[in-house]
Amino acid sequence: MNKQYLRMNNLSFEYPDGYKALSDINLELSKGERLGVLGPNGAGKTTLILHLNGILGELKGDINLNDISYTEENISKIRKSVGLVFQDPDDQLFMPTVLEDVMFGPKNFGFNDMQVQENSIKALEQVKMIEYIDKPPHHLSFGQKRKVAIASVLASEPELLVLDEPSSNLDPASRRELIDILKNLEVSIILVTHDLPMALEICSRSIILNNGKITADSETYKILKDEKTMSDNRLELPFGFALHHLEE
Amino acid sequence: METTHSHHLEIHSDSYLVKTKPEIKIVSFFFIILSIAFLSLENTLTISMQSLIVFGFLKASKLKFSTYLKRLSIDIPFILFALFLPFMSKGDGKVLTSFMNLPIYQTGVNEMITILIKITLCVTLAIILTATTSNIEIIYGLQKLKVSPLLISIFSFAIRYIDVFIDEVKRVRVSMRSRGYDEKGIKSLKPLAFASGALLIRGYERGERVYNSMLSRGFRGTLELKEREFISSNIILFIAIFSITISALDQFIL
Numbered sequence: 424m425n426k427q428y429l430r431m432n433n434l435s436f437e438y439p440d441g442y443k444a445l446s447d448i449n450l451e452l453s454k455g456e457r458l459g460v461l462g463p464n465g466a467g468k469t470t471l472i473l474h475l476n477g478i479l480g481e482l483k484g485d486i487n488l489n490d491i492s493y494t495e496e497n498i499s500k501i502r503k504s505v506g507l508v509f510q511d512p513d514d515q516l517f518m519p520t521v522l523e524d525v526m527f528g529p530k531n532f533g534f535n536d537m538q539v540q541e542n543s544i545k546a547l548e549q550v551k552m553i554e555y556i557d558k559p560p561h562h563l564s565f566g567q568k569r570k571v572a573i574a575s576v577l578a579s580e581p582e583l584l585v586l587d588e589p590s591s592n593l594d595p596a597s598r599r600e601l602i603d604i605l606k607n608l609e610v611s612i613i614l615v616t617h618d619l620p621m622a623l624e625i626c627s628r629s630i631i632l633n634n635g636k637i638t639a640d641s642e643t644y645k646i647l648k649d650e651k652t653m654s655d656n657r658l659e660l661p662f663g664f665a666l667h668h669l670e671e
Numbered sequence: 672m673e674t675t676h677s678h679h680l681e682i683h684s685d686s687y688l689v690k691t692k693p694e695i696k697i698v699s700f701f702f703i704i705l706s707i708a709f710l711s712l713e714n715t716l717t718i719s720m721q722s723l724i725v726f727g728f729l730k731a732s733k734l735k736f737s738t739y740l741k742r743l744s745i746d747i748p749f750i751l752f753a754l755f756l757p758f759m760s761k762g763d764g765k766v767l768t769s770f771m772n773l774p775i776y777q778t779g780v781n782e783m784i785t786i787l788i789k790i791t792l793c794v795t796l797a798i799i800l801t802a803t804t805s806n807i808e809i810i811y812g813l814q815k816l817k818v819s820p821l822l823i824s825i826f827s828f829a830i831r832y833i834d835v836f837i838d839e840v841k842r843v844r845v846s847m848r849s850r851g852y853d854e855k856g857i858k859s860l861k862p863l864a865f866a867s868g869a870l871l872i873r874g875y876e877r878g879e880r881v882y883n884s885m886l887s888r889g890f891r892g893t894l895e896l897k898e899r900e901f902i903s904s905n906i907i908l909f910i911a912i913f914s915i916t917i918s919a920l921d922q923f924i925l
Contacts, residue, residue, distance in 0.1 A: 473883065478887060499889060502886070502887055505887075506887075507884070509884050513877075514883075515881075515884040517832075519806075519810070519830070520897075523896060527885075527888055531888060531890055561831060576888070579888065579889070
């Protein structure tokens with residue numbers, strides 16, 4: 424696989440209050456690859472993915488997506504290519520109806536009316552929410568909102584889908600539906616999560632971010648198996664979860 | 672996370688008014704309210720005609736009378752205010768009678784009746800509009816009337832996030848009560864002030880997160896609602912013009 428699709432070189436970022444959220448991040452991702460981003464609370468995971476969308480502004484180092492560098496004039500192209508699904512779907516869904524929310528992205532990115540309509544319907548079908556098309560998003564359950572939030576990003580045909588804690592607050596059935604949806608998507612995925620079994624199921628490769636630095640970059644299975652790496656980074660598999668059945 | 676479903680005012684009915692374009696209802700009702708506001712109450716014919724128009728709309732809205740009366744309770748503060756007028760508004764000083772040694776002035780009584788009639792008619796129209804038009808349709812109507820996109824965005828965000836905010840308030844209250852908070856007495860105000868401050872900060876932070884999520888989907892300053900289908904209605908516009916004519920005649924001729 425070509426590892427050059429997404430490149431981050433010496434990426435560092437400091438918040439205005441002086442808190443250093445990221446330091447010297449070097450990362451490469453190939454097209455179609457699914458990468459898990461693991462790590463304890465406050466490790467800089469959300470900051471990292473906000474940078475992927477060019478939202479936090481000034482940073483040290485550089486990011487390059489498919490040979491497009493993150494500059495002001497490229498920001499619209501970058502945002503179209505990188506679909507960001509936020510942790511709280513209530514932050515993402517603000518239009519009066521589900522369909523209008525899903526149409527919001529493609530409209531802004533200059534798709535024509537027919538494409539906007541077609542992409543939105545297709546995205547809602549992909550996440551199995553087509554029957555909720557005219558419902559106000561705030562009347563949906565949390566799991567349904569999460570699916571609509573994913574559709575609202577898929578409708579803009581992103582090449583890279585970035586999800587921030589997509590399984591948080593979901594009941595087991597909704598979590599399973601979400602995993603199945605993500606596994607069937609033909610896009611590159613960066614999955615930020617504390618849900619280690621989910622990362623194992625979706626992403627063949629993972630990194631661990633701790634104190635703004637990458638402390639591990641390997642196959643997800645190997646990372647989860649390495650007890651020292653796990654405990655050094657405040658990670659732990661759920662009680663009763665066993666890896667032995669996956670051993671080569 | 673719980674969601675709130677309880678504050679919707681629109682009534683699901685097959686009324687002609689429900690199917691009518693919201694922009695027509697907004698403009699027509701606005702002008703009818705204006706013409707009622709400028710009506711003098713010396714001519715009972717004009718008052719009766721305006722009342723006929725308003726209660727005709729109420730009948731057409733198919734709103735249950737009990738629901739109408741319940742919603743009319745929003746009138747109460749105005750009624751209370753109006754009840755003081757006979758004692759306070761002297762006008763030419765003509766005293767009609769007295770109550771508990773307090774004089775009741777003729778001008779005050781007239782003003783009280785004027786306010787009661789006008790407020791009741793205007794509030795009735797507002798009730799009809801909200802009962803036959805959903806929040807989204809009102810915003811859509813305002814968009815069709817070329818109201819500033821910024822205002823449209825503010826209205827739609829307010830409607831969208833009122834639920835989320837109410838849920839947050841509920842959660843904060845529950846968590847306070849679960850730790851023994853009692854909402855009585857002056858001592859209860861301090862934690863309430865802290866909780867309000869926390870909610871304000873949370874609201875601000877959510878605003879930032881919502882804006883970030885909009886930026887990530889290419890937001891460039893305007894929200895656009897999709898086209899909706901309604902029937903056009905010349906009758907409502909005609910009634911609005913008729914109402915204005917009544918007021919104009921009342922002001923300048925009768």
